[in-house]
Amino acid sequence: MQTEESPHTSLTALQAHLHVLSDLYYRIPALRHIPPVLLKPSPISPTLREEFHKLRDVGDIIRSHPIQEALRVARDSLNLDSSQLNSNPRRENRKRRRLPSPDSPQPYVGIQRRSTSLFPPLEDDHDPLTKEALAEYVCQWNQDHKIAKTHLWRRTRDQEDGQLTTLRFIIPDVLMVYVTLALSTANAALVVETVTAFAPREKKFPHSQSDYIVYQTLSQQLARMVQSYPSVSVQSMLGVLCAYKGLFVDRCTVCERVLSTEGHIPPVVRIWREGQWWARHVGC
Ligand SMILES: [Zn+2]
Structure with missing residues:
Protein backbone atom coordinates (compact mmCIF):
# COMPACT_ATOMS: atom_id res chain seq x y z
CA MET A 1 0.00 0.00 0.00
CA SER A 87 25.35 25.67 10.24
CA ASN A 88 28.61 25.27 12.05
CA PRO A 89 29.60 21.63 11.59
CA ARG A 90 31.96 21.73 14.56
CA ARG A 91 29.29 22.94 16.90
CA GLU A 92 26.67 20.59 15.49
CA ASN A 93 29.00 17.64 15.80
CA ARG A 94 29.93 18.51 19.34
CA LYS A 95 26.32 18.78 20.28
CA ARG A 96 25.25 15.41 18.91
CA ARG A 97 28.09 13.25 17.84
CA ARG A 98 26.07 10.09 18.18
CA LEU A 99 22.48 9.60 17.35
CA PRO A 100 20.55 7.97 20.15
CA SER A 101 19.46 4.42 19.49
CA PRO A 102 15.71 3.85 19.81
CA ASP A 103 15.94 1.81 22.98
CA SER A 104 18.53 3.87 24.78
CA PRO A 105 17.39 5.79 27.84
CA GLN A 106 17.64 9.55 27.94
CA PRO A 107 20.53 10.62 25.69
CA TYR A 108 23.17 12.98 26.98
CA VAL A 109 21.81 16.45 26.31
CA GLY A 110 24.56 18.68 27.61
CA ILE A 111 23.43 18.89 31.20
CA GLN A 112 24.04 22.34 32.60
CA ARG A 113 25.56 23.39 29.32
CA ARG A 114 26.13 26.90 30.57
CA SER A 115 28.88 25.86 32.93
CA THR A 116 30.37 23.22 30.63
CA SER A 117 33.40 23.79 28.44
CA LEU A 118 36.33 21.98 26.93
CA PHE A 119 38.85 24.10 28.76
CA PRO A 120 38.62 25.74 32.18
CA PRO A 121 39.06 29.51 32.28
CA LEU A 122 42.68 30.53 32.74
CA GLU A 123 43.38 31.30 36.35
CA ASP A 124 45.29 34.48 36.96
CA ASP A 125 47.93 34.59 34.26
CA HIS A 126 46.30 35.88 31.12
CA ASP A 127 49.49 37.03 29.44
CA PRO A 128 50.09 35.35 26.11
CA LEU A 129 53.03 32.98 26.36
CA THR A 130 55.80 33.94 23.94
CA LYS A 131 58.51 31.67 22.62
CA GLU A 132 61.14 33.57 24.58
CA ALA A 133 59.26 33.01 27.83
CA LEU A 134 58.54 29.32 27.23
CA ALA A 135 61.61 27.81 28.89
CA GLU A 136 61.07 29.79 32.08
CA TYR A 137 57.34 28.98 32.04
CA VAL A 138 58.04 25.25 31.72
CA CYS A 139 60.54 25.42 34.58
CA GLN A 140 57.99 27.15 36.83
CA TRP A 141 55.23 24.79 35.69
CA ASN A 142 57.29 21.79 36.77
CA GLN A 143 57.80 23.32 40.19
CA ASP A 144 54.06 23.95 40.58
CA HIS A 145 52.87 20.56 39.32
CA LYS A 146 54.02 17.40 40.98
CA ILE A 147 51.88 14.88 39.08
CA ALA A 148 53.46 15.52 35.69
CA LYS A 149 56.66 16.69 34.05
CA THR A 150 57.02 18.85 30.97
CA HIS A 151 60.11 19.66 28.97
CA LEU A 152 61.10 21.08 25.62
CA TRP A 153 61.70 18.31 23.13
CA ARG A 154 64.05 18.31 20.16
CA ARG A 155 64.58 15.56 17.65
CA THR A 156 68.32 15.94 17.94
CA ARG A 157 70.49 17.80 20.38
CA ASP A 158 71.57 20.32 17.74
CA GLN A 159 68.20 20.88 16.15
CA GLU A 160 67.37 24.49 15.52
CA ASP A 161 63.96 25.64 16.63
CA GLY A 162 62.56 26.62 13.26
CA GLN A 163 58.87 27.44 13.27
CA LEU A 164 57.66 24.66 15.51
CA THR A 165 58.39 24.02 19.14
CA THR A 166 57.49 20.73 20.79
CA LEU A 167 56.79 19.99 24.43
CA ARG A 168 56.96 16.52 25.90
CA PHE A 169 54.47 16.03 28.73
CA ILE A 170 54.68 12.96 30.95
CA ILE A 171 52.49 11.56 33.70
CA PRO A 172 54.62 8.64 34.94
CA ASP A 173 53.10 5.23 34.25
CA VAL A 174 50.06 6.81 32.59
CA LEU A 175 50.93 8.63 29.40
CA MET A 176 53.39 10.66 27.39
CA VAL A 177 52.13 13.43 25.13
CA TYR A 178 53.85 15.53 22.48
CA VAL A 179 52.40 19.03 22.22
CA THR A 180 53.54 20.82 19.09
CA LEU A 181 53.34 24.60 19.35
CA ALA A 182 53.21 27.29 16.71
CA LEU A 183 53.27 31.05 16.81
CA SER A 184 49.91 32.75 16.59
CA THR A 185 49.87 35.24 13.74
CA ALA A 186 47.70 37.59 15.80
CA ASN A 187 49.90 38.32 18.82
CA ALA A 188 53.06 36.18 18.52
CA ALA A 189 51.83 33.99 21.37
CA LEU A 190 52.44 30.26 21.32
CA VAL A 191 49.35 28.24 20.50
CA VAL A 192 48.84 24.51 20.33
CA GLU A 193 49.16 23.01 16.86
CA THR A 194 48.91 19.26 17.46
CA VAL A 195 48.72 16.94 20.44
CA THR A 196 49.60 13.24 20.23
CA ALA A 197 49.44 10.75 23.08
CA PHE A 198 51.58 7.65 23.61
CA ALA A 199 52.19 5.04 26.25
CA PRO A 200 54.72 6.32 28.81
CA ARG A 201 57.53 4.11 27.56
CA GLU A 202 56.83 4.16 23.84
CA LYS A 203 59.74 5.51 21.85
CA LYS A 204 57.99 7.44 19.09
CA PHE A 205 58.25 10.74 17.27
CA PRO A 206 55.59 13.46 17.54
CA HIS A 207 54.26 12.89 14.02
CA SER A 208 53.85 9.12 14.52
CA GLN A 209 51.06 7.27 16.27
CA SER A 210 50.89 5.02 19.29
CA ASP A 211 50.73 1.27 18.87
CA TYR A 212 47.97 1.14 21.48
CA ILE A 213 44.34 1.79 20.68
CA VAL A 214 43.71 3.66 23.92
CA TYR A 215 46.37 6.26 23.10
CA GLN A 216 45.23 6.45 19.49
CA THR A 217 41.70 7.17 20.74
CA LEU A 218 43.03 9.73 23.19
CA SER A 219 45.04 11.43 20.40
CA GLN A 220 41.89 11.65 18.29
CA GLN A 221 39.99 13.19 21.20
CA LEU A 222 42.76 15.73 21.86
CA ALA A 223 42.86 16.56 18.14
CA ARG A 224 39.11 17.25 18.25
CA MET A 225 39.64 19.62 21.16
CA VAL A 226 42.39 21.49 19.32
CA GLN A 227 40.28 21.60 16.20
CA SER A 228 37.40 23.09 18.17
CA TYR A 229 39.70 25.68 19.75
CA PRO A 230 42.41 26.32 17.14
CA SER A 231 44.17 28.96 19.25
CA VAL A 232 44.16 27.11 22.53
CA SER A 233 47.00 28.27 24.77
CA VAL A 234 49.83 26.14 26.12
CA GLN A 235 48.61 26.80 29.66
CA SER A 236 45.11 25.50 28.92
CA MET A 237 46.37 22.40 27.15
CA LEU A 238 48.73 21.46 29.97
CA GLY A 239 45.79 21.86 32.36
CA VAL A 240 43.70 19.45 30.31
CA LEU A 241 46.52 16.92 30.09
CA CYS A 242 46.85 16.87 33.88
CA ALA A 243 43.20 15.74 33.99
CA TYR A 244 44.32 12.44 32.46
CA LYS A 245 46.14 11.32 35.58
CA GLY A 246 43.22 8.99 36.27
CA LEU A 247 42.99 7.78 32.68
CA PHE A 248 42.81 4.13 33.70
CA VAL A 249 40.84 4.51 36.93
CA ASP A 250 38.38 7.39 36.39
CA ARG A 251 34.83 6.23 35.78
CA CYS A 252 32.72 7.60 32.96
CA THR A 253 30.23 10.04 34.47
CA VAL A 254 27.53 8.82 32.08
CA CYS A 255 27.69 5.01 32.23
CA GLU A 256 29.77 4.84 35.42
CA ARG A 257 32.10 2.24 33.96
CA VAL A 258 35.86 2.50 33.59
CA LEU A 259 36.00 0.50 30.34
CA SER A 260 33.47 1.21 27.64
CA THR A 261 31.21 -1.63 26.54
CA GLU A 262 32.29 -0.99 22.95
CA GLY A 263 36.00 -1.36 22.45
CA HIS A 264 36.86 -1.60 26.17
CA ILE A 265 38.50 1.81 26.21
CA PRO A 266 38.70 4.01 29.33
CA PRO A 267 36.96 7.39 29.22
CA VAL A 268 39.20 9.66 27.12
CA VAL A 269 36.85 12.66 27.01
CA ARG A 270 37.35 15.34 29.66
CA ILE A 271 34.77 18.06 30.15
CA TRP A 272 35.19 21.02 32.45
CA ARG A 273 32.01 21.45 34.45
CA GLU A 274 31.21 23.05 37.79
CA GLY A 275 34.84 23.74 38.48
CA GLN A 276 36.15 20.23 37.91
CA TRP A 277 36.94 17.68 35.20
CA TRP A 278 34.38 15.05 34.28
CA ALA A 279 35.46 11.92 32.45
CA ARG A 280 33.36 10.42 29.67
CA HIS A 281 33.65 7.75 27.03
CA VAL A 282 33.68 8.92 23.43
CA GLY A 283 30.42 7.08 22.73
CA CYS A 284 28.54 7.92 25.94
ZN1 LIG B 1 30.59 5.66 29.52
Whole structure:
Protein backbone atom coordinates (compact mmCIF):
# COMPACT_ATOMS: atom_id res chain seq x y z
CA MET A 1 0.00 0.00 0.00
CA GLN A 2 2.86 2.33 0.72
CA THR A 3 4.02 4.04 -2.42
CA GLU A 4 6.21 6.76 -0.92
CA GLU A 5 9.34 6.34 1.12
CA SER A 6 8.27 6.10 4.76
CA PRO A 7 9.61 8.68 7.22
CA HIS A 8 11.27 5.83 9.08
CA THR A 9 13.24 4.74 5.99
CA SER A 10 14.37 8.26 5.15
CA LEU A 11 15.38 8.83 8.77
CA THR A 12 17.42 5.63 8.74
CA ALA A 13 19.10 6.72 5.49
CA LEU A 14 19.83 10.15 6.95
CA GLN A 15 21.29 8.57 10.08
CA ALA A 16 23.51 6.36 7.91
CA HIS A 17 24.71 9.40 5.94
CA LEU A 18 25.41 11.33 9.12
CA HIS A 19 27.26 8.39 10.53
CA VAL A 20 29.65 7.96 7.57
CA LEU A 21 30.26 11.71 7.31
CA SER A 22 30.90 12.08 11.05
CA ASP A 23 33.28 9.19 10.88
CA LEU A 24 35.20 10.86 8.08
CA TYR A 25 35.11 14.23 9.82
CA TYR A 26 36.89 12.80 12.85
CA ARG A 27 39.55 11.12 10.72
CA ILE A 28 40.66 14.39 9.16
CA PRO A 29 42.37 15.91 12.26
CA ALA A 30 44.67 12.88 12.43
CA LEU A 31 46.09 13.94 9.04
CA ARG A 32 47.38 17.14 10.62
CA HIS A 33 50.07 15.01 12.28
CA ILE A 34 51.44 13.89 8.94
CA PRO A 35 54.58 15.80 7.99
CA PRO A 36 54.18 17.98 4.88
CA VAL A 37 57.21 16.32 3.27
CA LEU A 38 54.85 13.50 2.35
CA LEU A 39 53.17 15.76 -0.19
CA LYS A 40 56.42 16.49 -2.03
CA PRO A 41 57.31 14.39 -5.06
CA SER A 42 60.41 12.93 -3.42
CA PRO A 43 60.98 9.25 -2.66
CA ILE A 44 59.04 8.19 0.41
CA SER A 45 61.21 7.34 3.36
CA PRO A 46 60.41 3.97 4.96
CA THR A 47 59.62 5.75 8.24
CA LEU A 48 56.82 7.65 6.51
CA ARG A 49 55.26 4.62 4.86
CA GLU A 50 52.66 4.30 7.63
CA GLU A 51 51.65 7.96 7.22
CA PHE A 52 51.43 7.48 3.46
CA HIS A 53 49.03 4.57 3.92
CA LYS A 54 46.97 6.59 6.38
CA LEU A 55 46.67 9.44 3.89
CA ARG A 56 45.76 7.06 1.08
CA ASP A 57 43.14 5.32 3.24
CA VAL A 58 41.39 8.59 3.96
CA GLY A 59 41.52 9.42 0.24
CA ASP A 60 39.90 6.08 -0.54
CA ILE A 61 37.20 6.69 2.07
CA ILE A 62 36.41 10.11 0.59
CA ARG A 63 36.07 8.57 -2.89
CA SER A 64 33.97 5.64 -1.64
CA HIS A 65 30.34 5.32 -2.68
CA PRO A 66 28.74 5.83 0.79
CA ILE A 67 30.65 9.07 1.34
CA GLN A 68 30.02 10.39 -2.16
CA GLU A 69 26.34 9.51 -1.86
CA ALA A 70 26.07 11.19 1.56
CA LEU A 71 27.82 14.31 0.20
CA ARG A 72 25.53 14.37 -2.85
CA VAL A 73 22.41 14.13 -0.65
CA ALA A 74 23.78 16.84 1.67
CA ARG A 75 24.51 19.15 -1.28
CA ASP A 76 21.05 18.60 -2.79
CA SER A 77 19.45 19.17 0.60
CA LEU A 78 21.42 22.40 1.06
CA ASN A 79 20.40 23.61 -2.40
CA LEU A 80 16.74 22.99 -1.59
CA ASP A 81 17.02 24.76 1.74
CA SER A 82 15.77 28.31 1.52
CA SER A 83 16.37 29.21 5.15
CA GLN A 84 19.96 30.36 4.60
CA LEU A 85 20.92 28.07 7.44
CA ASN A 86 24.64 28.49 7.89
CA SER A 87 25.35 25.67 10.24
CA ASN A 88 28.61 25.27 12.05
CA PRO A 89 29.60 21.63 11.59
CA ARG A 90 31.96 21.73 14.56
CA ARG A 91 29.29 22.94 16.90
CA GLU A 92 26.67 20.59 15.49
CA ASN A 93 29.00 17.64 15.80
CA ARG A 94 29.93 18.51 19.34
CA LYS A 95 26.32 18.78 20.28
CA ARG A 96 25.25 15.41 18.91
CA ARG A 97 28.09 13.25 17.84
CA ARG A 98 26.07 10.09 18.18
CA LEU A 99 22.48 9.60 17.35
CA PRO A 100 20.55 7.97 20.15
CA SER A 101 19.46 4.42 19.49
CA PRO A 102 15.71 3.85 19.81
CA ASP A 103 15.94 1.81 22.98
CA SER A 104 18.53 3.87 24.78
CA PRO A 105 17.39 5.79 27.84
CA GLN A 106 17.64 9.55 27.94
CA PRO A 107 20.53 10.62 25.69
CA TYR A 108 23.17 12.98 26.98
CA VAL A 109 21.81 16.45 26.31
CA GLY A 110 24.56 18.68 27.61
CA ILE A 111 23.43 18.89 31.20
CA GLN A 112 24.04 22.34 32.60
CA ARG A 113 25.56 23.39 29.32
CA ARG A 114 26.13 26.90 30.57
CA SER A 115 28.88 25.86 32.93
CA THR A 116 30.37 23.22 30.63
CA SER A 117 33.40 23.79 28.44
CA LEU A 118 36.33 21.98 26.93
CA PHE A 119 38.85 24.10 28.76
CA PRO A 120 38.62 25.74 32.18
CA PRO A 121 39.06 29.51 32.28
CA LEU A 122 42.68 30.53 32.74
CA GLU A 123 43.38 31.30 36.35
CA ASP A 124 45.29 34.48 36.96
CA ASP A 125 47.93 34.59 34.26
CA HIS A 126 46.30 35.88 31.12
CA ASP A 127 49.49 37.03 29.44
CA PRO A 128 50.09 35.35 26.11
CA LEU A 129 53.03 32.98 26.36
CA THR A 130 55.80 33.94 23.94
CA LYS A 131 58.51 31.67 22.62
CA GLU A 132 61.14 33.57 24.58
CA ALA A 133 59.26 33.01 27.83
CA LEU A 134 58.54 29.32 27.23
CA ALA A 135 61.61 27.81 28.89
CA GLU A 136 61.07 29.79 32.08
CA TYR A 137 57.34 28.98 32.04
CA VAL A 138 58.04 25.25 31.72
CA CYS A 139 60.54 25.42 34.58
CA GLN A 140 57.99 27.15 36.83
CA TRP A 141 55.23 24.79 35.69
CA ASN A 142 57.29 21.79 36.77
CA GLN A 143 57.80 23.32 40.19
CA ASP A 144 54.06 23.95 40.58
CA HIS A 145 52.87 20.56 39.32
CA LYS A 146 54.02 17.40 40.98
CA ILE A 147 51.88 14.88 39.08
CA ALA A 148 53.46 15.52 35.69
CA LYS A 149 56.66 16.69 34.05
CA THR A 150 57.02 18.85 30.97
CA HIS A 151 60.11 19.66 28.97
CA LEU A 152 61.10 21.08 25.62
CA TRP A 153 61.70 18.31 23.13
CA ARG A 154 64.05 18.31 20.16
CA ARG A 155 64.58 15.56 17.65
CA THR A 156 68.32 15.94 17.94
CA ARG A 157 70.49 17.80 20.38
CA ASP A 158 71.57 20.32 17.74
CA GLN A 159 68.20 20.88 16.15
CA GLU A 160 67.37 24.49 15.52
CA ASP A 161 63.96 25.64 16.63
CA GLY A 162 62.56 26.62 13.26
CA GLN A 163 58.87 27.44 13.27
CA LEU A 164 57.66 24.66 15.51
CA THR A 165 58.39 24.02 19.14
CA THR A 166 57.49 20.73 20.79
CA LEU A 167 56.79 19.99 24.43
CA ARG A 168 56.96 16.52 25.90
CA PHE A 169 54.47 16.03 28.73
CA ILE A 170 54.68 12.96 30.95
CA ILE A 171 52.49 11.56 33.70
CA PRO A 172 54.62 8.64 34.94
CA ASP A 173 53.10 5.23 34.25
CA VAL A 174 50.06 6.81 32.59
CA LEU A 175 50.93 8.63 29.40
CA MET A 176 53.39 10.66 27.39
CA VAL A 177 52.13 13.43 25.13
CA TYR A 178 53.85 15.53 22.48
CA VAL A 179 52.40 19.03 22.22
CA THR A 180 53.54 20.82 19.09
CA LEU A 181 53.34 24.60 19.35
CA ALA A 182 53.21 27.29 16.71
CA LEU A 183 53.27 31.05 16.81
CA SER A 184 49.91 32.75 16.59
CA THR A 185 49.87 35.24 13.74
CA ALA A 186 47.70 37.59 15.80
CA ASN A 187 49.90 38.32 18.82
CA ALA A 188 53.06 36.18 18.52
CA ALA A 189 51.83 33.99 21.37
CA LEU A 190 52.44 30.26 21.32
CA VAL A 191 49.35 28.24 20.50
CA VAL A 192 48.84 24.51 20.33
CA GLU A 193 49.16 23.01 16.86
CA THR A 194 48.91 19.26 17.46
CA VAL A 195 48.72 16.94 20.44
CA THR A 196 49.60 13.24 20.23
CA ALA A 197 49.44 10.75 23.08
CA PHE A 198 51.58 7.65 23.61
CA ALA A 199 52.19 5.04 26.25
CA PRO A 200 54.72 6.32 28.81
CA ARG A 201 57.53 4.11 27.56
CA GLU A 202 56.83 4.16 23.84
CA LYS A 203 59.74 5.51 21.85
CA LYS A 204 57.99 7.44 19.09
CA PHE A 205 58.25 10.74 17.27
CA PRO A 206 55.59 13.46 17.54
CA HIS A 207 54.26 12.89 14.02
CA SER A 208 53.85 9.12 14.52
CA GLN A 209 51.06 7.27 16.27
CA SER A 210 50.89 5.02 19.29
CA ASP A 211 50.73 1.27 18.87
CA TYR A 212 47.97 1.14 21.48
CA ILE A 213 44.34 1.79 20.68
CA VAL A 214 43.71 3.66 23.92
CA TYR A 215 46.37 6.26 23.10
CA GLN A 216 45.23 6.45 19.49
CA THR A 217 41.70 7.17 20.74
CA LEU A 218 43.03 9.73 23.19
CA SER A 219 45.04 11.43 20.40
CA GLN A 220 41.89 11.65 18.29
CA GLN A 221 39.99 13.19 21.20
CA LEU A 222 42.76 15.73 21.86
CA ALA A 223 42.86 16.56 18.14
CA ARG A 224 39.11 17.25 18.25
CA MET A 225 39.64 19.62 21.16
CA VAL A 226 42.39 21.49 19.32
CA GLN A 227 40.28 21.60 16.20
CA SER A 228 37.40 23.09 18.17
CA TYR A 229 39.70 25.68 19.75
CA PRO A 230 42.41 26.32 17.14
CA SER A 231 44.17 28.96 19.25
CA VAL A 232 44.16 27.11 22.53
CA SER A 233 47.00 28.27 24.77
CA VAL A 234 49.83 26.14 26.12
CA GLN A 235 48.61 26.80 29.66
CA SER A 236 45.11 25.50 28.92
CA MET A 237 46.37 22.40 27.15
CA LEU A 238 48.73 21.46 29.97
CA GLY A 239 45.79 21.86 32.36
CA VAL A 240 43.70 19.45 30.31
CA LEU A 241 46.52 16.92 30.09
CA CYS A 242 46.85 16.87 33.88
CA ALA A 243 43.20 15.74 33.99
CA TYR A 244 44.32 12.44 32.46
CA LYS A 245 46.14 11.32 35.58
CA GLY A 246 43.22 8.99 36.27
CA LEU A 247 42.99 7.78 32.68
CA PHE A 248 42.81 4.13 33.70
CA VAL A 249 40.84 4.51 36.93
CA ASP A 250 38.38 7.39 36.39
CA ARG A 251 34.83 6.23 35.78
CA CYS A 252 32.72 7.60 32.96
CA THR A 253 30.23 10.04 34.47
CA VAL A 254 27.53 8.82 32.08
CA CYS A 255 27.69 5.01 32.23
CA GLU A 256 29.77 4.84 35.42
CA ARG A 257 32.10 2.24 33.96
CA VAL A 258 35.86 2.50 33.59
CA LEU A 259 36.00 0.50 30.34
CA SER A 260 33.47 1.21 27.64
CA THR A 261 31.21 -1.63 26.54
CA GLU A 262 32.29 -0.99 22.95
CA GLY A 263 36.00 -1.36 22.45
CA HIS A 264 36.86 -1.60 26.17
CA ILE A 265 38.50 1.81 26.21
CA PRO A 266 38.70 4.01 29.33
CA PRO A 267 36.96 7.39 29.22
CA VAL A 268 39.20 9.66 27.12
CA VAL A 269 36.85 12.66 27.01
CA ARG A 270 37.35 15.34 29.66
CA ILE A 271 34.77 18.06 30.15
CA TRP A 272 35.19 21.02 32.45
CA ARG A 273 32.01 21.45 34.45
CA GLU A 274 31.21 23.05 37.79
CA GLY A 275 34.84 23.74 38.48
CA GLN A 276 36.15 20.23 37.91
CA TRP A 277 36.94 17.68 35.20
CA TRP A 278 34.38 15.05 34.28
CA ALA A 279 35.46 11.92 32.45
CA ARG A 280 33.36 10.42 29.67
CA HIS A 281 33.65 7.75 27.03
CA VAL A 282 33.68 8.92 23.43
CA GLY A 283 30.42 7.08 22.73
CA CYS A 284 28.54 7.92 25.94
ZN1 LIG B 1 30.59 5.66 29.52
